[in-house]
Amino acid sequence: MSQVVRNRGENITTLGVRADFPALQQEINGQPLVYLDSAATAQQPTTVIDAVANYHRHDHANVHRGVHALSHRATEAYEGARDKLQSFINAASRSEIVLTSGTTESVNLVAQSFCRPRIGAGDKILITQLEHHSNIVPWQLVCEQTGAELLIAPIDDSGQIDLDVLRALMTDEVVLMAVGHVSNALGTINPVKDIIAWAKQFDIMVLIDGAQAVPHMAIDVQELGCDFYAFSGHKMFGPTGTGVLYGREALLDAMPPWQGGGDMILEVRLDGTTFNDLPYKFEAGTPNIAGIIGLGAAVDYILDVGFDKIAAHEQDLLTQLTTRLGEIEDIRLIGTSANKASVQSFLLGDIHPHDLGTILDHQGIAIRTGHHCAMPVMEFFGLAGTARASLSLYNDSDDIDRLIAAIEKARQVFA
Amino acid sequence: MNEFGGMSNDELRDLYRELILDHARKPRHFGKLESATHSAEGINPLCGDKLRLYLQVDAAGNIRDAAFEGSGCAISVASASLLTDSIIGLHERDALAKFEDVTSSLTASAGDVQRSIKLGKLRALEGVRQFPARVKCATLAWHALRSAINQQATPARTE
Numbered sequence: 001m002s003q004v005v006r007n008r009g010e011n012i013t014t015l016g017v018r019a020d021f022p023a024l025q026q027e028i029n030g031q032p033l034v035y036l037d038s039a040a041t042a043q044q045p046t047t048v049i050d051a052v053a054n055y056h057r058h059d060h061a062n063v064h065r066g067v068h069a070l071s072h073r074a075t076e077a078y079e080g081a082r083d084k085l086q087s088f089i090n091a092a093s094r095s096e097i098v099l100t101s102g103t104t105e106s107v108n109l110v111a112q113s114f115c116r117p118r119i120g121a122g123d124k125i126l127i128t129q130l131e132h133h134s135n136i137v138p139w140q141l142v143c144e145q146t147g148a149e150l151l152i153a154p155i156d157d158s159g160q161i162d163l164d165v166l167r168a169l170m171t172d173e174v175v176l177m178a179v180g181h182v183s184n185a186l187g188t189i190n191p192v193k194d195i196i197a198w199a200k201q202f203d204i205m206v207l208i209d210g211a212q213a214v215p216h217m218a219i220d221v222q223e224l225g226c227d228f229y230a231f232s233g234h235k236m237f238g239p240t241g242t243g244v245l246y247g248r249e250a251l252l253d254a255m256p257p258w259q260g261g262g263d264m265i266l267e268v269r270l271d272g273t274t275f276n277d278l279p280y281k282f283e284a285g286t287p288n289i290a291g292i293i294g295l296g297a298a299v300d301y302i303l304d305v306g307f308d309k310i311a312a313h314e315q316d317l318l319t320q321l322t323t324r325l326g327e328i329e330d331i332r333l334i335g336t337s338a339n340k341a342s343v344q345s346f347l348l349g350d351i352h353p354h355d356l357g358t359i360l361d362h363q364g365i366a367i368r369t370g371h372h373c374a375m376p377v378m379e380f381f382g383l384a385g386t387a388r389a390s391l392s393l394y395n396d397s398d399d400i401d402r403l404i405a406a407i408e409k410a411r412q413v414f415a
Numbered sequence: 416m417n418e419f420g421g422m423s424n425d426e427l428r429d430l431y432r433e434l435i436l437d438h439a440r441k442p443r444h445f446g447k448l449e450s451a452t453h454s455a456e457g458i459n460p461l462c463g464d465k466l467r468l469y470l471q472v473d474a475a476g477n478i479r480d481a482a483f484e485g486s487g488c489a490i491s492v493a494s495a496s497l498l499t500d501s502i503i504g505l506h507e508r509d510a511l512a513k514f515e516d517v518t519s520s521l522t523a524s525a526g527d528v529q530r531s532i533k534l535g536k537l538r539a540l541e542g543v544r545q546f547p548a549r550v551k552c553a554t555l556a557w558h559a560l561r562s563a564i565n566q567q568a569t570p571a572r573t574e
Contacts (some may be wrong), residue, residue, distance in 0.1 A: 128462055352488035355431075358549060362427050370462040384463050384486050413431055414489075 013320065014396035015313045017305060020045040021394050031364030034399045039184055039343050040368050040389035041234045043215060044217055044298070048237060051297035055290045063289055064263055064280075078289050081296025082279075088230060088299045090220040091246050095278035098245040098252070101293055103211040104134040106230035106245035107178065109282060112139040113255045114228075114247075119175050126169055126177040126204070128153040128161045129380060132184050133373045136207040148175070155380055159186035159335035167198050178203040181213035185374035185388065186335025187318075187343030190388050191211075196225045205251070211235050212353040215392065216314060216341045218307045221246050238298035239291040245282070251276050258317035259284040310393045313344035317391045317400065324404050330411075334386050341393035345372075348407060351414050359410040360387075365403055430542035431489065432548070434497075439489035444499035448482035456570040457485075457559030459551055464491055468498075468559040476507045483559075488552050490543060495556035497537055507564050513537075514561050518554050 018024055021043045026033050035043060045103035055077060063078045086094045100106045115125065127137050129152055143150045151174070153166035161179075170177070177199050182189050194207050207228035207303055210219060215236040221229045228251075233242030247255075257275055261284030266274040275281045302310070321344050325331050330349040348356055357369035370385040371378045378385060389403060448454075448469035456467050466485025473479050481499040486492075502510045520534060521543055534541075543553045560570035 354464075354488040354549070354552065355490070358430070358546060359427065375463060378463070384465075413427065413434070 005012065006405065012397045013313070013316050014398075015309060015393050017045075018394045020047070020301075022046060022049065026320075026393060028364040028366075029362050031298065031402075034365040034395075034402045036389040036391065036395065036399065036403060037366045037368045038215070038392035038395075039187075039212060039372075039388065041240065042237045042392055043394065044237055044239070045301050046292070047301050048239070048294045048297045052239060052290045052294040055293045059085055060290075062286055074289055077296070078287070081292045081299075084296045084299040085244055088219070088303070089214075089244075089246055090222055092222060093249055096246055096249050096252065098247065098279040098282045099286065099287055100146060100230075100243040100245050100282075101241050102232040102234070102243035103132075103209060103230045104232075104243075106228075107134055107207065107209065108138045108177075109245055109258045110130055110176075110228050110230070110247070111142040112257045113282070114205070114251065115139075115142050115148075115176055117145045117256060119148040121366050123148040124151050124171070124172045124174045125149070126151045126153065126166075126319045128166065128179055129155045129178050129376045130159070130161055130183045130186070130188065130190070131178070131374070131376070132211070133375070134211075135178050135180055136376070152376075155377065158337045159183065159188045159377070160337045161188075163191070163195070166195065168244070170199055170202050170204060172202055174199075174202060174204045178207040178209065180209040180211075181219075182210075182216065182341045182343075183335070183374070183377070184212045184343070185372040185377045185386070186337070186345055187212075187340040187390075188335060188337040189339045189341055191339075192226070194225055200225065203329055212341060212343075214308075216301070216307075217311060227251055233291065233295040233298060236295075236298055238295035239288075241288050242291040242295045249278060252282070255282075257284070258282050261285045263287075305393060313393060314391055317395055317397065318342040318344070318396055320365060321389060321391065321400050321403075324400055325379065325407075328404070328407060331407075334381055334383070343388065344390075345386040345388045347383070347386055348410060349414070351410060353385045355414070356387050356407075356410050359413055360403070360406045363402070363406040363409060367403075426542070426545045431545055432539050432542060433466045434536070435489060435493040435542070437483055439494040442483075442492050442496040444480075444482040444496065444503075446482055448480060450480060453483075453563040453566060455562035455567060457555045457562070458570045458572055459487075459491070459531040459555050460572060461551065462488075463476045464488065464555065465553070466491065466495055466556060466559065466565050468495070468556060470502075472507060472564075478502050478505050478507065478510055483562050484558065487555070488549075490540075490549055490552040493513075494540055494553045496560075497540065498556045498560060501535070501537060502560065510560060511564055514557050517557050521553055524534035567569050 023043045059073040061074045063075040086097045127400040151169045154162050205227045208226045210231040214231045229246040234240040264284040332347045353369035368388045450471045451469035452472045453470040464487040465471045469482045471480040540553050543549045562571035
C-alpha cells in the first residue's frame with residue numbers, strides 16, 4: 001500500500017516521489033500544477049533529464065562507427081539501454097529488442113515487414129474496437145495493400161473487449177492479431193495472456209500494443225507468449241521519439257528490413273547488400289541516441305521505485321478517483337471495467353469535454369479531452385469525446401481533491 | 416486567490432460570456448436547411464468536432480437563409496449560431512469579408528481594437544484570444560462558411 005504522510009495536506013496518499021519530477025514543481029495560473037495527463041505523456045524524473053543532458057554534454061558521438069572515445073562511450077550507453085530494456089520485459093535475447101521511435105513505428109514495422117510480404121486475399125488480420133488509432137491504421141493500410149481482410153472484435157458497455165466474439169473470430173485464416181494491453185481511452189486491462197493462448201490454438205501471430213501498460217505493471221513477454229510487443233518511451237517517463245519493438249528472434253530473422261540505410265548493413269556493394277544481424281537490421285540510420293539513453297534511465301527509475309509499490313499506489317488512487325467522481329451529480333463514468341489501469345474517462349452533464357478542459361486548465365489542472373486517438377471507442381459510446389484523468393506514480397490524493405473541486409467550479413460556470 | 420485562482424477568473428468569464436453561453440445552450444438556426452443551395456462540413460481534426468453549415472443563396476448572390484447542425488463545444492456551437500445570425504441577408508461577398516474580419520480578429524493580438532469595431536455582436540467571441548488552444552473552436556464554422564460559399568467539396572478544416 002502507498003504510504004500515508006503529512007507534507008502537502010492531511011493524510012495524503014502518496015509515494016513521495018513527486019520531488020523527483022521538476023516539471024511538477026510549477027504553478028499554472030497561480031496554482032500548483034496538477035498533472036493528470038500521464039496517459040498522453042508522462043513527466044520525466046531528474047535522472048532521465050540528466051542522463052540525456054549528460055550524453056549531450058560529454059558523450060555526443062555517433063554509435064557503432066567511430067574508434068574514438070566519445071563514440072565508444074555513446075555506444076556503450078546506447079547498447080546499455082538496450083540491455084536494460086531487454087531485462088525490463090524479460091526478452092530472451094538482446095537481439096529481440098528493436099529500438100524505434102515509438103509504438104507507432106513498432107506497429108507499422110510489423111505490419112509492413114512481417115505481414116505485407118506474407119498475406120493476401122483470403123488472409124485476415126484481427127484487431128478490436130478498443131484500439132488506439134496507431135493499432136488500427138497500420139493494419140488498414142496493409143490490408144488495402146494486400147487484399148487481406150481486417151476483422152474487428154467489438155467492445156461492451158463497460159469498455160471491455162467482447163471476448164466471446166474475439167474468440168469466435170479466431171480461425172486458421174487469421175495471420176496476425178493485434179490487441180492493446182491497456183486501453184488508453186478507458187484504462188481497461190485486457191486479459192492478454194488468455195487472449196494469446198486462444199490465438200495460439202490457431203497459430204495466429206500476436207502483437208500486443210503495450211504503450212499504456214509499461215508504466216503500470218511488470219511485463220514478461222516470455223510468460224505472456226506474445227510474438228511482438230510494442231511500447232513507447234514517453235509513456236514510461238522517458239523521452240519522446242523513443243520506443244521498442246520486441247519480436248521473437250526467429251520471426252525477426254525471417255523478416256525483410258523495414259528501412260534501408262546506414263547501420264542496418266554488413267556490406268554494401270553496388271550490385272547488392274548484405275544486411276546486418278538482429279536487431280540492427282531494423283535500425284537504419286543514426287538513431288535517437290540521447291532519447292534511448294534517457295529511456296534506459298527511465299527503466300532504472302521505474303525499477304527503483306518498484307512495480308509492486310507503483311501498482312498498489314495507483315490502484316489506491318484510482319479507487320479514490322472513481323469513488324469521488326461517482327459522488328458528483330451528473331458525472332457519467334466511461335470505462336467501468338473491474339480490471340483497470342489508473343485512467344478514468346468521464347463526462348460532466350452536457351458540458352463539452354473541451355470546455356471542461358479549459359476551465360480545469362485555468363485552475364492549474366491538466367487533463368486530456370477529446371477522442372484520445374480512439375475514435376472507434378467514442379463512436380461505440382456515441383460520443384465526440386470525453387474528459388480523461390490519468391494517474392501516475394507521482395500523483396497523490398491532493399491532486400484528486402483539486403480535480404474534484406475544479407469540476408465543481410466548472411459546473412458553476414455553466415450553471 | 417479568487418474563485419478560479421489567480422488572474423484566470425476574468426479571462427474565463429471573458430471566454431464564457433453570457434451571450435456565448437446563451438447561444439451554446441440555445442443555438443439559433445440549428446438543424447438541416449431543406450432549401451439549402453450550398454453546404455459545407457467543418458471538421459476540427461484535433462477534437463473530432465464536426466458541423467455542417469447550410470446556406471440558401473439566391474441568383475443575385477444574397478444569402479437568404481442559413482442553418483447548421485452538428486456537435487461541438489460551447490465555443491464552436493455559439494460561434495456557429497452567431498455566424499448564422501450575422502450572415503442572413505448579406506451578399507456572399509460581404510459574408511466572405513466577415514469571415515476575414517472574424518478570423519483575423521480572433522487571431523490578432525488582444526490590443527488590436529481596430530479590427531473589433533466591425534464585428535458588433537461577434538465581439539463576444541473575442542475572449543478566445545486569451546485561449547490559443549480554443550481559437551480553432553471559434554473559427555470552425557467560419558471556415559465552413561468560406562467553403563460553402565466557394566462550393567468546396569472537401570470538408571473545411573481549421574488546421
